[in-house]
Amino acid sequence: MTLDWSPVWISLKTAALATLIAFFLGAIAARTMFKYRGKAKGLIDGIFTAPLVLPPTVVGFFLLLLLGKYGPIGRLLRAFDVTIIFTWYAAVIAATVVAFPLMYKTALGAFQQIDTTLLSSARTLGATEWQVFWKVLLPLARPGLIAGVLLAFARALGEFGATLMLAGSIPGRTQTIPIAIFFAAESGDMAEAMLWVSVMLGLSLTIVVAVNYWSDRRPEKRIRKRAKEGHLSLVDESLLPWDHPVTPLTWEYSRTNVLPNPIELIVDIQKQLPGIKINVSFSTNQLPLGLLGGSGAGKSFILRCIAGLETPDQGCIILNGRVLFDSRRGINVPIRDRRVGFLFQNYALFPHLTVAQNIAFGLPKGLSSVAIRQRVEKQLIAIQLQGLGDRYPQELSGGQQQRVALARALASEPDILLLDEPFSALDTYLRDQLEKLLRLSLTHFPGATLFVSHNLEEAYRICPNLLILDEGQIIAQGPKQEIFDYPHDFRVAQLTGCKNFSRTLVASENEITALDWGCTLKIYEPIPPHLAHLGIRAHQLTFPDIDGIKDGYSDNIFPCWLTSQSETQHRTTLYLKLNSAPTSPFDYHLQAEVFKDKWNELKEHPQPWRIQLHPLRLMLLQNSSGSISLEYKPSHSSRMTRDDRSNQHPS
Known part of the structure; x- marks a missing residue:
């Protein structure tokens, strides 16, 4: 007796059409859910993936309720003299419904692995949402999408329960390979059943191999292959000088609405x-x-x-x-x-x-x-x-x-x-x-x-x-x-790199006690109403024995001892304590940054050294909240600008 091979062709064409439909529906659904941030996301995702976890017979039962003679869609189709149940189209619908969740979840996973910065970059370059989808999202997700297509095809090819309930087992019309296996085994023809099982195993193994192949096609492998073939040389750019002097990038504006002047x-x-x-x-x-x-x-x-x-x-x-x-x-x-x-x-x-x-x-x-x-x-x-x-x-x-x-x-x-x-x-x-x-x-x-x-x-x-x-x-x-010279605010000074701060107490009209530095400093700048901290940048501390007296100002000079030091290629940071020797490596008041040549000269001098906190380099800093009040308020007539002070020496 000649074997009827129609289940093979029915299964292949059913699975192929179901996979095609599942691909488009799954990719669109995945793209929509990829962007969707609403509260119903979990519910919608659950509905989309339900056929993946429900028994096929349950899926077939729900499809019968919808498409059957008395179902809402079935009644609508009957008005046009169209019947779906027990036709090849019913087999396609059943295969599509059970294959869709695999395609959807695989596509969504592939989209979620893409760096969203790439999508943002495409949008800023003028791409529409559909251009972003077709030119960036789909190509980057291609390996995952191909794997999803293959898995969806395998799921559609092996569908049994929903297909049997919705399309039946009509030889030459709706009988697929899984259904043929079932009826061959039920009738006791184990040889025919084994033949169909062998066909399914061969198709399934082919699909698994194809999935692994596409999942492994990473760009890094192609790059190594090109390098091995001599088409590519990977060189550490930091080890080579640039070929030519740096030149500015150029561009040509083709728009008629060129930029106005001035820009704002x-x-x-x-x-x-x-x-x-x-x-x-x-x-x-x-x-x-x-x-x-x-x-x-x-x-x-x-x-x-x-x-x-x-x-x-x-x-x-x-x-x-x-x-x-x-x-x-x-x-x-x-x-x-x-x-x-x-x-x-x-x-x-x-x-x-x-x-x-x-x-x-x-x-x-x-x-x-x-x-x-x-x-x-x-x-x-x-x-x-x-x-x-x-x-x-x-x-x-x-x-x-x-x-x-x-x-x-x-x-x-x-x-x-x-x-x-x-x-x-x-x-x-x-x-x-x-x-x-x-x-x-x-x-x-x-x-x-x-x-x-x-x-x-x-x-x-x-x-x-x-x-x-x-x-x-x-x-x-x-x-x-x-901003660098006159930060006026403690947080601004911090964010612009200042490392030396002290809480303050106003001692007189032109003197402020630096509580954390243990000294009182002459001030020639108007004291702000909500003074909270004093600050001075590490590179603006000077050493009179080496640098001399700057601008004729001899105020705010104190003895200091070196607590510890740290070095970079060109500078040395000195951790210094004022007025007394340190008792531990963490006992210091100020950080000073000096170049290596000055450090080499400074370390030859016996300690204590002399250090100056120059009056014109001290920063009077307020808190952003302005919650600190003064104990002494200078009169309006006592205020001078820094430009005034630069032309005037203290008495």
Whole structure:
């Protein structure tokens, strides 16, 4: 008797169509749930995955209730003379329902493993949500999606209970391989049953091997393969000098609405976050503005609000007269239309695109392929990576990746450049080289620039103006030298690198007792109404026996003893105690920083040394709350400006 092979073809075509439907439905559902943050997320996810945990017969029973003669969908179909039950379409529906959860969960897991910074980067480069989905999300999730498709196909191929209840076992029409196995075994034909089992085992093993193959296709393996074949040489960039002197990045504005002059960014936003409330109001022009503050102060969040990646509770953001956000007027311009260049801390280069494709991703729409190639090549030359356009980001060093990220951000022709700690992941050598490139590029950049950093020296070198943040509030803003020399606030002094502080007690009109330093100091600056601390920067302490008397001021000179020391390549930090010898390594009042040549000279002098806390270098600091009151209040006539004091010697 000739064996009927129709169960094989029925199973294959049923599983193929069910997998195709499950792929589209599962990918769309996974994308929706990936973005969804509502309270019903758990309930919806439970409904989507229910067929994965319910017995197939239960799933088939519910499908009968829906599609049967008296079910709501069945009655609707009967009105059009359409019957689903006991047809091949019923087998497809049953296979789709049981395969969908595997596709959905696998796709969702693949999406969740993607760095969301990559999606944010695509949006700031002008991509729509569907472009982000098709050009970034799907390609990056491809290995997981392929594995999901194979698993969904295997699940659809092996479906039995729901198919039997909904489609029955009609030879040549709805009888699939699992159903054929069941009826062959039930009739006692074990040889036929074993044949179908062998077919299923062969298909299942093929699918498992394919899943493992696609799951193992990591970019690192391809890179090692290319290196082994001689197509790639991985070199530590920090060991080599750059090929040419650093040159600024260039770009060409193709938009008709070019940037106005002068440039202005106005930010006035409030946002309640867990444990902190962001409440900032500031404006800036074309000069780069540095945002300084401790971790969690709200620096990066402000940049994300400007880019549209976060939405404030209330306030407004205006760039060059164009309203990007206004809570009262209900304006919230989409990210893709804000024309923002965002340089992320982790570079956020698309790993599935080459260097050239990364740079071209944000180029203005409508350019010809020739124009795109020319612009990309110009950017590659500027960042000294010519000839590397066909490499992938994983094939570049960290410094090279950051250069590509900067070129990509500028190539998109932004109105504002947002830099979120762009050098924090680089070593000292590469940081210095990239900082030079950035400084030169910013001198030619026609838009506004915000630079987030927790490194004072880095922000000081790049930005003429600084904004100091603490716990979501602005505590200082203005020219960098003014903030550095006249912080006026204890927290500002801390965040700008001051290491020496003392609580204070006003002794007289021009004398203040430094309680933590054990000395009384002459003061020639007006005493603020809520004085809380004195401060002096470590590098501004001087040693009269070596430095001499500065500016003719001989006040505030005290004997000091060395408690301990620590060294860097160029400087030595001295921990000093005033007026008496220390009793332990932790018994000190001040930290002084000196260059190595001065330290070599100073250590030859016998102790105690003499140290001066220069009256014009002392910082009179208030608390932000202003809760500290004075015991002595100078009269208005006694106040002098620092410029007045610089032309006057004490008696």
